[in-house]
Amino acid sequence: MDADTVYRRRWLTLAVLSLCLVISGLDALVIAMAVPNIQSDLGATVGEMQWSVDAYTLAFGALLLLAGTLGDRLGHKPMLLGGLVLILGFSVAAAFAGTPATLIAFRAGMGVGSAMVMPATLAIIKHIFPPEEQAKAIGVWSGAAGIGIPLGPVIGGLLLDHFWWGSIFLINIPVVAIALIGGVLLIPYWRVERPTRLDPVGALLAVAGLVLLVYGLIEVPVHGWTGTQTLVGLIAGVVLLVAFVAWEARTRTPMLPLSLFANRRFSGSAAALTCQAFALFGSLFVLTQYFQIARQHDPLSSGLRILAICTLIISSPLAPYVVKAIGDKLTIITGLLIIAAGAFALSTADVTAETTVLVSLAVMGFGIGLSIPPSVDGILANAPSHQAGTASAVNDTALQLGGAIGVAVLGTAMTSAYQSALPSLAGLSDTDQSQVRDSLGSALAATARLGQDGQRLAAQATDAFGTGMGAAAVTSGCVALLGAVITLLLMPRGQKSPAAAHAGVAASDPQDARLGTGVAD
Numbered sequence: 001m002d003a004d005t006v007y008r009r010r011w012l013t014l015a016v017l018s019l020c021l022v023i024s025g026l027d028a029l030v031i032a033m034a035v036p037n038i039q040s041d042l043g044a045t046v047g048e049m050q051w052s053v054d055a056y057t058l059a060f061g062a063l064l065l066l067a068g069t070l071g072d073r074l075g076h077k078p079m080l081l082g083g084l085v086l087i088l089g090f091s092v093a094a095a096f097a098g099t100p101a102t103l104i105a106f107r108a109g110m111g112v113g114s115a116m117v118m119p120a121t122l123a124i125i126k127h128i129f130p131p132e133e134q135a136k137a138i139g140v141w142s143g144a145a146g147i148g149i150p151l152g153p154v155i156g157g158l159l160l161d162h163f164w165w166g167s168i169f170l171i172n173i174p175v176v177a178i179a180l181i182g183g184v185l186l187i188p189y190w191r192v193e194r195p196t197r198l199d200p201v202g203a204l205l206a207v208a209g210l211v212l213l214v215y216g217l218i219e220v221p222v223h224g225w226t227g228t229q230t231l232v233g234l235i236a237g238v239v240l241l242v243a244f245v246a247w248e249a250r251t252r253t254p255m256l257p258l259s260l261f262a263n264r265r266f267s268g269s270a271a272a273l274t275c276q277a278f279a280l281f282g283s284l285f286v287l288t289q290y291f292q293i294a295r296q297h298d299p300l301s302s303g304l305r306i307l308a309i310c311t312l313i314i315s316s317p318l319a320p321y322v323v324k325a326i327g328d329k330l331t332i333i334t335g336l337l338i339i340a341a342g343a344f345a346l347s348t349a350d351v352t353a354e355t356t357v358l359v360s361l362a363v364m365g366f367g368i369g370l371s372i373p374p375s376v377d378g379i380l381a382n383a384p385s386h387q388a389g390t391a392s393a394v395n396d397t398a399l400q401l402g403g404a405i406g407v408a409v410l411g412t413a414m415t416s417a418y419q420s421a422l423p424s425l426a427g428l429s430d431t432d433q434s435q436v437r438d439s440l441g442s443a444l445a446a447t448a449r450l451g452q453d454g455q456r457l458a459a460q461a462t463d464a465f466g467t468g469m470g471a472a473a474v475t476s477g478c479v480a481l482l483g484a485v486i487t488l489l490l491m492p493r494g495q496k497s498p499a500a501a502h503a504g505v506a507a508s509d510p511q512d513a514r515l516g517t518g519v520a521d
Contacts, residue, residue: 006188010128014137016182017121018144020080023087023175024114025148027056030156030168031107037165038103048100054218055104059111060118061400062210066203068119068393069255073198076120076127076389077189081180083116088176095166122392126380127190134381135320139373143316145399146369149284150306157300202255205244213237214401220408221415256390260383265328268491269378270394272332274402275483276375279339279476280368282406283346284309286414286472287361293441294351294465305354308361312369319373328374329491335371336484339364343477351466360473367480378491406479410472415439418468423460440465 006013031038035049044052071079090109097103121141129137159167216233223230248254261267284306291302315335322331342363349356376395383391418440425433435446436457443461447454 006128007130009186010133010137012182013128013186014125014140016179016186017124018140019175019179019182020084020117020121021141021144022148022151023084023172023179024060024118025145026152026155027087027091027110027114027172028060028149028152030152030171031056034156034160034165034168037160041165042097042100042103044100044103048104051104052100052107055108056111056114057400057404058211058214058218059108060114061214061397061404062207063112063115064119064396064400065206065210065256065390065393067115068123068389068391068396069199069203071116071120071123071389071392072387075189076123077183077187079116079389080120080124080187081183083113083120084176084180084183086110086113086116087172088180091169091172091176095169097166118396119389119392122376122380122395123388124187124190126385126388126392128188131381135323135373135377136317138377138380139316139319142319142369142372142376143313146280146312146316146365146372147310149280150303150309153288153299153303153306155303157298157303161298161300197253199248199251199253199255202244202247202251205240205247206255209237209240209244210397210401211237212240214404217401217404217408221411225412256394257387260387260391260394263382264490264492265378266382266391268329268487269332269375269382270398271490272336272371272483272487273375273379273395273398274405275336275479275486276339276368276371277399277402278406278409278479278483279343279364280309280406281403282410282472283343283361283364283476285407286410286469287357289440290351290357290465290469293439293444294462294469295354305358306361308358309365309368311362311365312372315366315369316373319370322370323374323377328378329487329493331374332371332378332487332491333484335367335369335374336480336487338367338370340367340477340480340484342367343473343480347470347473347477349466349470351462351469406476409479410475413475414465414468414472416468417471418464421464421467423457436461 031053035053038044038052039049067079067083087110090106090113094103094106094110097106122138125137125141126134155171156168159171212233214237216230216235216237219227219230219233225231244256245258248256248258261270287306288302291297291305292299295302297305319331319335322334326334342360342365345363346357346360349360379391379395379398380388419437422437425436428436432446432450436443440461444458447458447461450457
């Protein structure tokens with residue numbers, strides 16, 4: 001495929017890449033709506049159902065860095081198409097899974113496919129778009145990445161109203177088929193002309209460290225920060241990642257060149273992106289429970305309300321124009337401040353104030369859409385083209401780790417505040433006390449057996465949940481403010497346009513002297 005053809009088709013290609021992102025985002029949460037149905041049909045335990053959700057996140061987050069570097073070596077088109085094939089195959093298998101164990105395994109396979117797809121999308125954008133258009137393309141990419149996440153509960157709820165639980169996975173068949181056909185026809189094959197050697201030691205340390213770290217974060221809402229499984233996962237993960245950094249600093253062919261982080265715009269963008277993902281995923285985790293449990297909406301109604309965050313579709317395409325007016329640093333800071341404002345507004349809402357919750361969520365979505373595109377662009381524009389896959393993987397890993405940390409921290413903040421706000425439980429059996437303190441969902445199940453006293457306690461537990469939601473919102477707002485401060489201190493002054501960044505990279509790296517250098521079809 002010649003360069004002129006690639007250029008003419010670049011926006012159609014972006015539509016295909018955006019569809020791939022919607023698939024990955026949708027698969028992250030679509031299963032959450034079907035948990036009760038699956039648990040009933042497969043006879044799964046609570047722990048097994050938790051892992052049917054988390055297996056996707058674990059495989060996805062742990063393999064992003066490896067998948068990105070393999071894309072630089074093998075080509076990003078085959079990585080993306082191979083990932084789509086895996087998603088398709090494992091989705092069909094998951095739809096007809098007969099046991100909890102096989103469902104968990106198939107969900108993990110879907111996560112592997114998504115890990116191959118997501119870094120490839122950004123790397124291909126960097127290859128097919130000229131530097132002056134990359135910010136616009138990334139704005140579209142950000143909107144697509146964001147819309148898939150809240151769409152999961154909506155589509156899941158809609159399908160569950162009419163079909164069996166396996167249908168939530170079969171929705172991938174037509175969508176992936178369209179993406180595969182478009183990918184084969186439109187995406188050019190490209191890889192680095194002289195790829196560096198593989199770094200098997202670095203790959204092993206990175207994958208093992210990320211697996212354990214993500215596992216530890218997943219276990220926090222279940223076992224708490226001091227639980228044995230949590231501590232083992234977090235400590236072992238951090239130790240292995242520190243060993244990974246030490247190895248990368250001394251090896252001649254690093255999997256992740258640490259010199260990338262010496263660029264303050266690169267590292268500052270990565271830090272800001274982590275804080276943005278913290279607010280996005282953590283808030284969705286809390287508000288999904290709010291709509292379904294505290295407000296007792298059905299899955300479809302809950303999913304439709306979560307779509308309030310889709311204001312990010314409006315702000316993401318606007319972000320490049322704001323960057324042009326005030327610079328990338330101030331745009332990122334402004335977006336983070338808007339996120340903080342939405343979070344603090346959310347903290348003022350009681351359980352019955354749905355309008356306040358929806359408006360706050362919309363404000364947060366607008367801030368997320370405004371701040372993510374320049375953060376992503378700051379990572380890609382400050383990495384050489386022959387490391388586009390690696391830079392994309394850094395971006396995606398920051399999103400996944402930030403999201404996992406957000407779920408863990410906000411879940412803990414919400415639970416702690418909820419338990420502190422509960423009234424005295426004297427007079428209840430030990431079992432009932434444990435259930436009431438565990439979560440609002442367990443409390444409502446326990447109080448349903450207690451008659452008039454149970455109704456009063458259920459109302460008090462619901463109010464306590466509102467206190468917990470407020471604490472989580474305050475925490476989210478504080479992290480957004482922290483991200484703004486980090487961006488202010490770490491990122492250099494002034495706007496560095498994508499074109500300038502590309503020129504700087506080109507001057508320092510002969511492989512990047514012109515767009516599209518490499519081995520192409």
